[in-house]
Amino acid sequence: MSERSYLDWNATTPLRDEAKAALAAALMLPGNPSSVHAEGRAARRVIELAREQVAALVGVRPGDVFFTSSGTEANMLALTPAIEVAGDKRPRSWLLISAIEHASVRAGGRFRREAIAELAVAADGRLDLAALAGTIAKSPRALVSLMLANNETGVIQPVAEAAALVHAAGGLLHVDAVQAAGRIDCDIATLGADLLTLSAHKIGGPKGVGALVRRSDDIHLPDPLIRGGGQERGLRAGTENVAGIAAFGAAAAAARRERATEADHMLALRNLLEAGLREISQRATIFGAGAERLPNTTLFTAPGIKAETAVIAFDLEGVAVSSGAACSSGKVQPSYVLAAMGVSPPLTRGAVRVSLGWNTSGADVEKFLGAWRKLATTLSKEAEGIAA
Numbered sequence: 001m002s003e004r005s006y007l008d009w010n011a012t013t014p015l016r017d018e019a020k021a022a023l024a025a026a027l028m029l030p031g032n033p034s035s036v037h038a039e040g041r042a043a044r045r046v047i048e049l050a051r052e053q054v055a056a057l058v059g060v061r062p063g064d065v066f067f068t069s070s071g072t073e074a075n076m077l078a079l080t081p082a083i084e085v086a087g088d089k090r091p092r093s094w095l096l097i098s099a100i101e102h103a104s105v106r107a108g109g110r111f112r113r114e115a116i117a118e119l120a121v122a123a124d125g126r127l128d129l130a131a132l133a134g135t136i137a138k139s140p141r142a143l144v145s146l147m148l149a150n151n152e153t154g155v156i157q158p159v160a161e162a163a164a165l166v167h168a169a170g171g172l173l174h175v176d177a178v179q180a181a182g183r184i185d186c187d188i189a190t191l192g193a194d195l196l197t198l199s200a201h202k203i204g205g206p207k208g209v210g211a212l213v214r215r216s217d218d219i220h221l222p223d224p225l226i227r228g229g230g231q232e233r234g235l236r237a238g239t240e241n242v243a244g245i246a247a248f249g250a251a252a253a254a255a256r257r258e259r260a261t262e263a264d265h266m267l268a269l270r271n272l273l274e275a276g277l278r279e280i281s282q283r284a285t286i287f288g289a290g291a292e293r294l295p296n297t298t299l300f301t302a303p304g305i306k307a308e309t310a311v312i313a314f315d316l317e318g319v320a321v322s323s324g325a326a327c328s329s330g331k332v333q334p335s336y337v338l339a340a341m342g343v344s345p346p347l348t349r350g351a352v353r354v355s356l357g358w359n360t361s362g363a364d365v366e367k368f369l370g371a372w373r374k375l376a377t378t379l380s381k382e383a384e385g386i387a388a
């Protein structure tokens with residue numbers, strides 16, 4: 001079988017070489033990072049180096065990075081009424097989220113259902129800032145959680161503008177930067193975020209490691225999800241995943257160093273891919289095309305496509321793509337992201353996501369387009385059959 005083309009980088013990325021090396025080296029360390037002896041201190045050093053590397057990716061001090069088991073856990077940890085800022089212990093009364101957030105934010109963390117409000121997005125997939133302004137005026141002391149880039153469409157959200165509105169109303173802003181990290185700038189001060197979530201496996205690190213980052217140490221989360229031995233300065237108990245964290249750090253350093261080059265590379269290929277897609281099917285729709293998007297993501301459909309069948313057809317041709325968001329059950333579910341953008345259900349059901357990465361090649365794009373040409377021809381023959 002000829003080589004496969006992996007074009008599902010928003011689901012997860014392959015491990016970077018630097019991460020693989022750090023992972024392998026750290027796996028050989030016998031010590032527990034909490035132990036005071038030399039072996040323990042060696043493991044501790046590995047974690048603290050990774051903390052510096054992750055901190056540098058988002059422009060905070062190392063002490064403001066807390067490692068977790070995933071982006072999901074970091075989101076869950078952030079979404080709590082108990083966030084103290086500069087000693088102010090009064091709880092956050094409301095959680096405001098956009099209608100296109102990841103499931104781990106939609107679940108609402110530790111807020112009561114009645115205290116959660118959803119903010120609309122416009123047809124181009126961007127948060128409706130007027131909706132935010134209107135809602136936050138009525139929701140004093142809100143925590144607002146917004147993603148920096150959407151995992152399905154790649155649409156980049158107006159986070160800095162939102163931050164200004166949130167702060168003017170006395171609110172706090174949590175930003176889920178899981179899909180954005182390594183693809184666009186995620187400097188926490190530029191974004192105006194108070195808290196920010198990262199996940200290792202979207203930037204070339206291993207699966208099962210994430211981080212919650214705070215803008216500075218005047219932010220305190222007194223109510224951890226996992227209590228016990230006091231690791232991660234009491235915010236996340238449990239002996240640290242030393243190897244996973246080491247690899248996360250190495251991936252973060254590589255992602256920071258290579259971001260501009262990788263983004264240019266992905267964008268050039270994504271432009272080729274979209275031009276080819278439109279040339280093959282003039283009636284193809286690329287969702288969110290009117291907004292600024294991540295350089296690596298295309299979510300598209302064309303008349304007659306069913307996402308589930310299309311994903312299988314691509315897979316048989318050696319191309320891995322996805323039907324919108326990867327979902328743990330493996331089932332294709334109608335996209336709530338597209339529904340929130342006002343896309344009609346027949347189109348929603350046909351949405352196929354292609355996402356590229358740093359080692360995607362021109363040959364991968366050609367292979368995708370070859371497979372698409374075949375599929376599009378079959379679809380138009382089927383349509384003619386129906387019409388006949």
Ligand code: PLP
Nearest residue numbers: 070071072102151176178179199
């Ligand atoms: N947030 C976004 C936007 C995501 O796309 C994902 C994963 O797909 C997550 C959070 C969850 O991250 P993790 O897979 O590390 O739990």
